Amino acid sequence: MKYYAIIVAGGSGNRMQTETPKQFLLLNNLPVLMHTIRAFAQSDAQPKILLVINTEQQGYWRRLCEEFNFRIPHEVIDGGSERFYSVKNAIDFIEEDCVIAIHDAVRPLVSKQLIDHCFAEAEFKGNVIAAVQSSDSVRTLKNNKSAALNRDEIYLVQTPQTFKFSILKEAYTQDFTTSFTDDASVVEAVGYEINIIEGERNNIKITYPIDLELAELLLKR
Numbered sequence: 001m002k003y004y005a006i007i008v009a010g011g012s013g014n015r016m017q018t019e020t021p022k023q024f025l026l027l028n029n030l031p032v033l034m035h036t037i038r039a040f041a042q043s044d045a046q047p048k049i050l051l052v053i054n055t056e057q058q059g060y061w062r063r064l065c066e067e068f069n070f071r072i073p074h075e076v077i078d079g080g081s082e083r084f085y086s087v088k089n090a091i092d093f094i095e096e097d098c099v100i101a102i103h104d105a106v107r108p109l110v111s112k113q114l115i116d117h118c119f120a121e122a123e124f125k126g127n128v129i130a131a132v133q134s135s136d137s138v139r140t141l142k143n144n145k146s147a148a149l150n151r152d153e154i155y156l157v158q159t160p161q162t163f164k165f166s167i168l169k170e171a172y173t174q175d176f177t178t179s180f181t182d183d184a185s186v187v188e189a190v191g192y193e194i195n196i197i198e199g200e201r202n203n204i205k206i207t208y209p210i211d212l213e214l215a216e217l218l219l220k221r
């Protein structure tokens, strides 16, 4: 089987509020994105790596690769205006049957074990996403009224989100809607049941400044 990793790095990082998009910020002296690519390059699956970056940041990325002597082979794909379109651009590039892991560039602490587990399960079941159970109590808030939910039924979804090529190709022919917050929601909308495997508490998404500080601490353990 052929394996691909689509690493989406086409966002602008508004919530991080830094001039440099968060995927390029230094984490332990190496840009976040290089940690992420390295995790996939170290996996047993040895996926072909497709890196999605906005056209205006591709020159900056090339300069970073020179500066850090970063030589892991990867194909650069143009980013889109939404994560959905960034993923779609990468899927459109793939022309062979394969299993595809889609991963946020800003989840640099993902382990090679989780990556390989995702590839193996998706090859067997068609799709699988990594998620962790909520350790906090959870509530909904609607019309100013809050209500408790059963936290045993609540999973916090991560990436990798891994799928057989044909499933992704079919799902990404749909028109974008704002309810598509991840790849699983896109695939579910065409009728597939999504499988969950245990993610990793360390596999945090760098979204706010505190997350970068946390990632630094986790890497130093």
Ligand SMILES: Nc1ccn([C@@H]2O[C@H](COP(=O)(O)OP(=O)(O)OP(=O)(O)O)[C@@H](O)[C@H]2O)c(=O)n1
Binding pocket: 008, 009, 010, 011, 012, 013, 014, 015, 016, 023, 052, 079, 080, 081, 082, 083, 084, 086, 087, 103, 104, 105, 106, 107, 205, 206, 207
């Ligand atoms: N048009 C987009 C938007 C997001 N992403 C990527 O999707 C991942 C998860 O998105 P998020 O954390 O929301 O990143 P940003 O969109 O950059 O952040 P923000 O929402 O705070 O602006 C990131 O690796 C981001 O680079 C992307 O490839 N293309």
Ligand SMILES: C[C@](O)(CO)[C@H](O)COP(=O)(O)O
Binding pocket: 083, 104, 156, 157, 158, 159, 181, 182, 183, 205, 207
């Ligand atoms: C894909 C994702 O990381 C799964 O948790 C998440 O949905 C991305 O959301 P964001 O708002 O684009 O960061």
